[in-house]
Amino acid sequence: MLPLFSLLLAFEAQTQESGDVGCVPSPTASAHVTATDLPEVLGNLQYNILKNTKMKCKHQPQVKELSWGVDLEKNFPKSLCQFDYIMAADVVYYHPFLEELLLTFHHLCNNEDEQTVAEIMRRRFSPAVVTNRPWEGFHFAGHEIKIIEATECYGAVVWPSALVLCHFLETNAKQYSLVDKSVIEIGAGTGLVSIVATLLGAHVTATDLPEVLGNLQYNILKNTKMKCKHQPQVKELSWGVDLEKNFPKSLCQFDYIMAADVVYYHPFLEELLLTFHHLCQDNTVILWAMRFRLDTKNQFMGRFQELFDLEVISNFPSLNIALYKAMRRGKKMT
Structure with a gap:
């Protein structure tokens, strides 16, 4: 497991009327951050994260594609991806992928109970x-x-x-x-x-x-x-x-x-x-x-x-x- 806080953010970009993005994951706690979302969001997500964290943080965050429930073990193998925290904001609303979201939470959680x-x-x-x-x-x-x-x-x-x-x-x-x-x-x-x-x-x-x-x-x-x-x-x-x-x-x-x-x-x-x-x-x-x-x-x-x-x-x-x-x-x- 990473020595400092590892975070996985299910990052939902909130677009304001001006077109600016209102949410950026914060690395101020010296965490290793992986920010994830759908492919069509990654460009803007990458831009905002790089713009707001470059030369300002201890660990440069990563941006990675994550489609809930899809190829989870392939893209986030449990043996390698052991996160201390999973963070999410406004990911539960009226959409048809709630079951896939649940599977994603379950996969990414380091289930010490099952291991023990x-x-x-x-x-x-x-x-x-x-x-x-x-x-x-x-x-x-x-x-x-x-x-x-x-x-x-x-x-x-x-x-x-x-x-x-x-x-x-x-x-x-x-x-x-x-x-x-x-x-x-x-x-x-x-x-x-x-x-x-x-x-x-x-x-x-x-x-x-x-x-x-x-x-x-x-x-x-x-x-x-x-x-x-x-x-x-x-x-x-x-x-x-x-x-x-x-x-x-x-x-x-x-x-x-x-x-x-x-x-x-x-x-x-x-x-x-x-x-x-x-x-x-x-x-x-x-x-x-x-x-x-x-x-x-x-x-x-x-x-x-x-x-x-x-x-x-x-x-x-x-x-x-x-x-x-x-x-x-x-x-x-x-």
């Missing part, structure tokens, strides 16, 4: 040979991770939110260093997030319901034994049940609580909220990936924000997944 999602999904691989037990493979934290799934159990399948969280942990390992940190994952399912956190150096406690623990234990042991600094634990946790007995606050002080896809249509949202509240202490950071499945009538997010300060740290519209960071209300988030 593609990178995340490339971390997944399938076995070359069919085996008796179905499994999926993943590349995270410099390791090949093989996960056994149990399709008869909702909690024993790797959901996309888990991949999003794993990718975040790996690519933000400096800012969110897990080395020697205490981490608990709630709703660990197949254990992928707990495995990645373990491989990144954390003390991990992976938790879920009793019927999930056998498969969870198998996956974690298989993928972390002799590969990690701290051997992870697997522990039963039924949300809202015997929290102080099984996870006493005086002993269980976690640096991070992690969760992926724990909020959906189930009758235990209040118990989930109680569990977050019990496990989270003043300096605990919650990292939580969620696929939006809730309707506007669901009160979970509102109730959550009564107890925690919440911010979105990554958003993936194409997956309908957001990654959140949260801390107890009133505690400064860094």
Whole structure:
């Protein structure tokens, strides 16, 4: 990407009664500017831009033909044309090319969401040979991770939110260093997030319901034994049940609580909220990936924000997944 602001202007010349042109793209912000329009406009556009910018700007602007929706990849290849800003004035009115205009906006926008999602999904691989037990493979934290799934159990399948969280942990390992940190994952399912956190150096406690623990234990042991600094634990946790007995606050002080896809249509949202509240202490950071499945009538997010300060740290519209960071209300988030 260009080091300074790059701008693409969809430039519509406004002719006044005198015949003068009333709009000239400004390079005063030291931007690299590409001004575009239809072929019949380019001569006058070029004249005005040259007349008003020559010897006055840091980067001489370019003028280029752009017919909306036509030969976009040929004339503006995504691999080369990465713009920081797209600017347009009065391009939407009664004309028959609104669909082509929309295609042009979509093509020229640098869609980091799609690029990141593609990178995340490339971390997944399938076995070359069919085996008796179905499994999926993943590349995270410099390791090949093989996960056994149990399709008869909702909690024993790797959901996309888990991949999003794993990718975040790996690519933000400096800012969110897990080395020697205490981490608990709630709703660990197949254990992928707990495995990645373990491989990144954390003390991990992976938790879920009793019927999930056998498969969870198998996956974690298989993928972390002799590969990690701290051997992870697997522990039963039924949300809202015997929290102080099984996870006493005086002993269980976690640096991070992690969760992926724990909020959906189930009758235990209040118990989930109680569990977050019990496990989270003043300096605990919650990292939580969620696929939006809730309707506007669901009160979970509102109730959550009564107890925690919440911010979105990554958003993936194409997956309908957001990654959140949260801390107890009133505690400064860094």
